[in-house]
Amino acid sequence: METKYNIVKQSLKAKILDGTFQPHQKINSESELMKEFDVSRHTIRLAIGDLVNQGWLYRRQGSGTYCADRSNEEVVQQVGTLKNIAIIATYISNYIFPSIIRGAESYLSQKGYHVSLFSTNNNHDNEKRVLEKILSQSYDGVIVEPTKSAMSNPNINYYLNLERQNIPYVMINAYYDELEPISLVVDDEKGGYLQTEHLIKLGHSNILGFFKSDDAQGTKRMKGFLKAHRSYQFPINPNNIVTYSSAEMDTKPIKELQRILSYTDKPTAIVCYNDQLAISLLDVLREKNLSIPEDISIVGYDDSFLANVTEVKLSTIEHPKNEMGSKAAQMILDMIKNNSNGNQIKKDTVESVVFEPKLIIRHSTQALLSENKTL
Missing domain, CATH: 3.40.50.2300 (Response regulator)
Structure with missing residues (x-):
């Protein structure tokens, strides 16, 4: 169990680190801190004393305790x-x-x-x-x-x-x-567009898309997915867009694909948020006795080592890792x-x-066969 003294110390330190207390700003008095944390004066003095010794705070005689400027030359x-x-x-x-x-x-x-x-x-x-x-x-x-x-x-x-x-x-x-x-990013919107355009040019129109919703890469790749449909004047089926959070990434996409594959009008192609997801979905497709790419095409993203580890080599978008x-x-x-x-x-x-993203074409995608327009 954490001691009261340490709770006070870490709380004061956190307020310095998140900028609540600015350099040379006076912190709350001992009496105020005693009320705030419901602890004794001795506990407050122990916590403040440690932070003073470690250079986080400093005292002015007769004035109070202040936040130290840790960016100054002496501290450096x-x-x-x-x-x-x-x-x-x-x-x-x-x-x-x-x-x-x-x-x-x-x-x-x-x-x-x-x-x-x-x-x-x-x-x-x-x-x-x-x-x-x-x-x-x-x-x-x-x-x-x-x-x-x-x-x-x-x-x-x-x-x-x-x-x-x-x-x-x-x-x-x-x-x-x-x-x-300052940042380094891949043009993920264009990458999502290239994934989808590749499948559209192969004759696919019933395309399922999986996108991670709590990372910006996922939202931008989904935007590219939608933009490609609009560019080629293909209607977008809302049921063909599956979003999931980081906490759901090992469960929701698999359950959703299993559910969607039970429909009469099954998708003929899948756009994946990344290669890691594509590999997971390949297992579901195998369980349904679907062949890749003969029955269904699938395209990943990132050109990770996973793109080459299965018997089906993934078409994917290159990431400059x-x-x-x-x-x-x-x-x-x-x-x-x-x-x-x-x-x-x-x-x-x-x-x-x-x-700039680049499409790498391997063996997981192919032109839609006429007999496979409806699986």
């Missing part, structure tokens, strides 16, 4: 210059992110930087804890994949605090719109270099990058 000298870069991923050890990390780590290590890896598991509470850790320690810059980037983010203040402390950050795969950060990681590393070091004179970070010194 105390923590040292270890040349640390933090990389924050939604899922650190699977799918395409190891390739992105290798690209970044290879470049950064050549430049003498140490890399620390963090995972949020696409969870805002985890993201908050990671950002608190980064703000508490000595990092020169941050490469971050946003958490649930299609949703309102409760941790924006932490990113603003990074900016206040002059710690540059670069966002990859997606970005928080309200921050207008290693290149994105390496370029993000170059950009964050450029921002650090431009900031080395102690001036405020200028975002116009480094420009955001949008990678």
Whole structure:
């Protein structure tokens, strides 16, 4: 069980990290803190004393306790210059992110930087804890994949605090719109368009689309899916669009595909949010004794290692995994270099990058046979 003293200490520290307490701002009095946390004066003094000793707060005799400016030169000298870069991923050890990390780590290590890896598991509470850790320690810059980037983010203040402390950050795969950060992304709307257009040109009109709804990549890929239908003047069947959240990604798409395949008018092609989902759906299609691509075509996204591991090699959209990681590393070091004179970070010194998507055609898609127009 966490002690009262530690609860007070961590709460005060969190308010410093999220910017509630600004540098040189006076914090609440001991009496006010006693009421707020329902603890003794001794407990408050222990918590404040620790934070003063660690450089988070400072006291003025006869005036009170104030938030320290941890971005000043004295503090920077105390923590040292270890040349640390933090990389924050939604899922650190699977799918395409190891390739992105290798690209970044290879470049950064050549430049003498140490890399620390963090995972949020696409969870805002985890993201908050990671950002608190980064703000508490000595990092020169941050490469971050946003958490649930299609949703309102409760941790924006932490990113603003990074900016206040002059710690540059670069966002990859997606970005928080309200921050207008430097970012590296794939044109996911165009990628979704290319997936769908490929199937339309093969003669498919009854196309099923699966899209992740809490990441910006999913919403943009769905927009491309819809735009392709409109460009080719094909009506869009609302029942052919399946959205799912991160929490549902292992269950809902499979259940929905099983349900849809029970219809008389079955789809003849599937657009998938990514290759990982496509592989999961292939198992359902096999269970239904459907052959790919003879009975149904399927196209993935990301050109991950999964696109080649099954007997059916996936048609997919290329993702510049290693290149994105390496370029993000170059950009964050450029921002650090431009900031080395102690001036405020200028975002116009480094420009955001949008990678053009490319369709890779393999064996999971083919022209619709006339006898398969209705499975």
